[in-house]
Amino acid sequence: MRLMQKLGGWLDQRLQLGAPIRATMEHPIPRDTASWFYVFGSAALTVFGLQLVTGVLLALIYVPSASEAWDSLQILNHQVTLGWFIRALHGWGSNFMLAIVLLHMVQVFLFGAFKYPRELTWILGIFLLLLTLGMAFTGQVLRFDEDAYWGLGIGASIVSRVPVLGPALVTLVLGGPIIAGPTLSRFFALHVFVVPGMLTLFVAVHVLLVLKLGINEWPMPGRLVRRSDYLEKYHVLTRTDGVPFVPYGVWKDAAFSGFILLCIATCALYFGPFGPSGQPDPRVIQATPRPDFFFLWLYALLSLLPPALETPALLIGPVFVLIGLLALPFFSGEGEKSWKRRPIAVLTILLVAVTLGTFTNLASHAPWSPAMDAGTGTPIPMRFLSGRTPVQIQGALVFKSKQCHNCHAIGGGGGKRGPALDAVAVRLTEDQLVRQVLQGGGNMPAYRNNLNPAETTALVAFLKALHPAGQAPAQDASRNAGVQP
Structure with a gap:
């Protein structure tokens, strides 16, 4: 005890910590x-x-x-x-x-x-x-x-x-x-x-x-x-x-x-x-x-x-x-x-x-979106593929390979972060589809650096075909406007 007291006194003389600690x-x-x-x-x-x-x-x-x-x-x-x-x-x-x-x-x-x-x-x-x-x-x-x-x-x-x-x-x-x-x-x-x-x-x-x-x-x-x-x-x-x-x-x-x-x-x-x-x-x-x-x-x-x-x-x-x-x-x-x-x-x-x-x-059951397994695990329903042209089929392949299904649902399958695309052609014209794919917007990233021109053309062709039967896709009214007399 005496040794500890001497050691403590020696340290306190040099560090001056005793008084602040007691206070x-x-x-x-x-x-x-x-x-x-x-x-x-x-x-x-x-x-x-x-x-x-x-x-x-x-x-x-x-x-x-x-x-x-x-x-x-x-x-x-x-x-x-x-x-x-x-x-x-x-x-x-x-x-x-x-x-x-x-x-x-x-x-x-x-x-x-x-x-x-x-x-x-x-x-x-x-x-x-x-x-x-x-x-x-x-x-x-x-x-x-x-x-x-x-x-x-x-x-x-x-x-x-x-x-x-x-x-x-x-x-x-x-x-x-x-x-x-x-x-x-x-x-x-x-x-x-x-x-x-x-x-x-x-x-x-x-x-x-x-x-x-x-x-x-x-x-x-x-x-x-x-x-x-x-x-x-x-x-x-x-x-x-x-x-x-x-x-x-x-x-x-x-x-x-x-x-x-x-x-x-x-x-x-x-x-x-x-x-x-x-x-x-x-x-x-x-x-x-x-x-x-x-x-x-x-x-x-x-x-x-x-x-x-x-x-x-x-x-x-x-x-x-x-x-x-x-x-x-x-x-x-x-x-x-x-x-x-x-x-x-x-x-x-x-x-x-x-x-x-x-x-x-x-959070235990909230839908995570993008759905990270949708790109490979969720197939595109056949009704969206039947009767399509070769270019549109190629666009469907681009849609899958670029993981678009992670964020967008088609036929009820896919992510929920972006809007469902079952009838996207009714909402957006061809030019708007091209602009959205290349430039992005809102919550969607731009894909201009991830798609070559052929892939872009094919993807837009596939998206343009997504509209209900009997309902025409959206058209640019300015292109169809006639010349007034």
């Missing part, structure tokens, strides 16, 4: 906040530490190369002692961390802890939530299996919709025009260095603000927040009814954090690691990519939304939500904190929870 342990908190409702922040910090430790261990084996990443995960799963368990801890830790951060944000919102003087604490919490989502997404990409490959393709298509900057952002994210080796290197850097570094910095500032401003008091009904006297009343409360953080507050934080770690370890042992599934191969289109649990609501939203609403929902909706969350403490920084007297806040949380829960449930 942190002894800082007063309102007695009512030593509660089980205030344990989520510490639990999130504990799980973040677990993620850092397991991430370092995985990085010793993982190879961020397009040709070796999948194999390195197989080695971790089957050859490295307890490698599968470390992967499982890391994967389930990501899910638990995201869930705890979400619960913490909900608790802060309902308890009015975003109000004066904790506006910056709330703003940092929002960015911590976004960074946690970024960690989860980049981690899924690093599995680099077929789900990750196609999921990354979907993410790139979302980024490409950003006006003006879309193509440049896609190149920045992927490291080039396609998903390849540079893509994985960039996501490895994001997942291992950039996002954890930003998380560490934001967590440090977040904890510092909590220490400087104090833990939010229990939201008593009728106890209003006013900028003119809140700080004075808070300090009086901590002096008259405050307790030191250690041991009154810390033991519940430690108990809950230990329980969460036990749950993560149990899930890791019982369920094992996430993937990897099949090897990524752009030639294999029989993939049905589904994201990890916390992104399933987005998967269902994209799958069920009409194509015309996808871009506004993806680019405009999140911006308004983020602006609203960031502005919340500035237009609602005073007044009532108790959730019992803030029915709109309670209804908002319930509405968001029901909406996300509903979309997450719908």
Whole structure:
């Protein structure tokens, strides 16, 4: 003991950490906040530490190369002692961390802890939530299996919709025009260095603000927040009814954090690691990519939304939500904190929870479109082929070979992302068909670089023949207009 005391004294003389540590342990908190409702922040910090430790261990084996990443995960799963368990801890830790951060944000919102003087604490919490989502997404990409490959393709298509900057952002994210080796290197850097570094910095500032401003008091009904006297009343409360953080507050934080770690370890042992599934191969289109649990609501939203609403929902909706969350403490920084007297806040949380829960449930059976197995697995019904000319038959072959069936249904079979083509010739003239195929539009990519003139001619000839019997195809009225006398 004497040796330890001497060593501790020697270190403290040089590092000067003893006084700040004692001040942190002894800082007063309102007695009512030593509660089980205030344990989520510490639990999130504990799980973040677990993620850092397991991430370092995985990085010793993982190879961020397009040709070796999948194999390195197989080695971790089957050859490295307890490698599968470390992967499982890391994967389930990501899910638990995201869930705890979400619960913490909900608790802060309902308890009015975003109000004066904790506006910056709330703003940092929002960015911590976004960074946690970024960690989860980049981690899924690093599995680099077929789900990750196609999921990354979907993410790139979302980024490409950003006006003006879309193509440049896609190149920045992927490291080039396609998903390849540079893509994985960039996501490895994001997942291992950039996002954890930003998380560490934001967590440090977040904890510092909590220490400087104090833990939010229990939201008593009728106890209003006013900028003119809140700080004075808070300090009086901590002096008259405050307790030191250690041991009154810390033991519940430690108990809950230990329980969460036990749950993560149990899930890791019982369920094992996430993937990897099949090897990524752009030639294999029989993939049905589904994201990890916390992104399933987005998967269902994209799958069920009409194509015309996808871009506004993806680019405009999140911006308004983020602006609203960031502005919340500035237009609602005073007044009532108790959730019992803030029915709109309670209804908002319930509405968001029901909406996300509903979309997450719908993701289990939402139609994925494009239907990645439609191009080879769904034949064109014979009634659309019988009696066709050789050029039209060739166009049907082009339709199949270019995987048009993935997005468009004919005779009830095929994808649902684009419109059904059973009667497309009634809606579009020949010139419009050519323009749509070559230039794309709406949710359809342009195929001018993927079709030669002969293939384009044949495909349009086949599409022009798709109209109900007895109903003539659409015609350009200007070509048939007669000369007026």
